[in-house]
Amino acid sequence: MLNKILPVAVSAVALAALTACGSTSGPGAGAAASGGAAGGDAIVMGFSQVGAESGWRTANTKSVQEAAKTAGIELKFSDAQQKQENQIKAIRSYIQQKVDVIAFSPVVETGWDTVLLEAKRANIPVILTDRAVDSEDKTLYKTFLGSDFVTEGKKAGEWLVENSKGESQVNVVELQGTTGAAPAIDRKEGFAEAIKAAPQIKVIASQTGDFTRSGGKQVMEAFLKSNPDIDVVYAHNDDMGLGAIEAIEAAGKVPGKDIKIITIDAVKDGMQALADGKINYIVECSPLLGDQLMDLAKKVIAGETVPERVVTEETTFTQEQAKAALPDRKY
Numbered sequence: 001m002l003n004k005i006l007p008v009a010v011s012a013v014a015l016a017a018l019t020a021c022g023s024t025s026g027p028g029a030g031a032a033a034s035g036g037a038a039g040g041d042a043i044v045m046g047f048s049q050v051g052a053e054s055g056w057r058t059a060n061t062k063s064v065q066e067a068a069k070t071a072g073i074e075l076k077f078s079d080a081q082q083k084q085e086n087q088i089k090a091i092r093s094y095i096q097q098k099v100d101v102i103a104f105s106p107v108v109e110t111g112w113d114t115v116l117l118e119a120k121r122a123n124i125p126v127i128l129t130d131r132a133v134d135s136e137d138k139t140l141y142k143t144f145l146g147s148d149f150v151t152e153g154k155k156a157g158e159w160l161v162e163n164s165k166g167e168s169q170v171n172v173v174e175l176q177g178t179t180g181a182a183p184a185i186d187r188k189e190g191f192a193e194a195i196k197a198a199p200q201i202k203v204i205a206s207q208t209g210d211f212t213r214s215g216g217k218q219v220m221e222a223f224l225k226s227n228p229d230i231d232v233v234y235a236h237n238d239d240m241g242l243g244a245i246e247a248i249e250a251a252g253k254v255p256g257k258d259i260k261i262i263t264i265d266a267v268k269d270g271m272q273a274l275a276d277g278k279i280n281y282i283v284e285c286s287p288l289l290g291d292q293l294m295d296l297a298k299k300v301i302a303g304e305t306v307p308e309r310v311v312t313e314e315t316t317f318t319q320e321q322a323k324a325a326l327p328d329r330k331y
């Protein structure tokens with residue numbers, strides 16, 4: 001009997017210690033009881049992250065955690081492992097713990113109204129970061145901080161239009177992000193909009209690689225088998241583009257030359273591949289949202305008015321620009 005009780009007691013103590021540090025992780029992490037908001041003076045933020053699917057995501061998590069520390073905000077962090085049900089569980093747990101503010105990056109756009117209404121009824125403000133929800137009721141959250149994904153897709157398409165002049169046919173395969181996620185929907189839309197200007201550009205296959213390197217590799221292998229004439233890969237993030245490079249090389253072709261590659265993010269590994277000539281163009285999507293998020297949280301809690309939408313500033317990179325930017329690239 002004692003043998004059975006002891007491990008339970010030990011894990012309860014360990015969990016309490018973790019929670020006291022204000023930094024828990026894992027899909028069920030938010031479920032632990034907290035003294036945070038009710039007790040101390042520090043602002044307590046419950047943050048539900050999508051997962052750790054890409055280099056971008058890792059950099060984003062680091063940015064949020066470091067910014068919270070700098071701002072003196074106690075962060076309760078949970079990783080949803082790319083599952084909406086885990087995010088909903090974490091948000092409910094933050095509501096139960098009466099945190100001061102909830103921030104999250106929604107894995108998909110739909111299905112948030114119920115839990116957001118629960119937060120609103122509990123008087124806990126919600127900030128969307130990185131990705132949007134499709135709720136019609138805009139009072140369910142205070143603000144949305146993140147990139148304009150449609151514009152990112154457009155920039156990718158515009159580069160291709162510019163660099164396909166004089167070609168009679170350009171066959172593109174598209175590696176989509178997570179199905180139902182705002183960046184996957186919007187980047188597809190923006191790209192399609194831009195390439196309308198050049199009817200010789202055709203998207204001949206489009207499938208999700210779930211924003212992961214392994215997903216990108218697997219889908220690209222299948223694309224290469226069923227389509228002998230691929231000219232361009234448009235990947236919704238660097239990681240899938242890097243996976244595609246592996247598949248292209250394994251098929252005996254030269255990425256960046258035989259098959260051109262356009263990606264979005266501009267994380268270090270992507271920028272290195274761009275500088276090495278394996279990727280042709282990258283549209284930046286900045287993961288460094290932490291400081292802006294903490295500023296917005298402080299304002300919201302102080303009752304100050306914040307803009308409904310805060311759009312991240314970003315740029316684009318050619319191979320030459322990547323070579324110049326790489327030495328100072330932070331992520």
Ligand code: AHR
Nearest residue numbers: 054056130183211237285
């Ligand atoms: O929501 C931002 C996207 O999600 C990034 O482009 C991608 O790398 C990440 O997984």
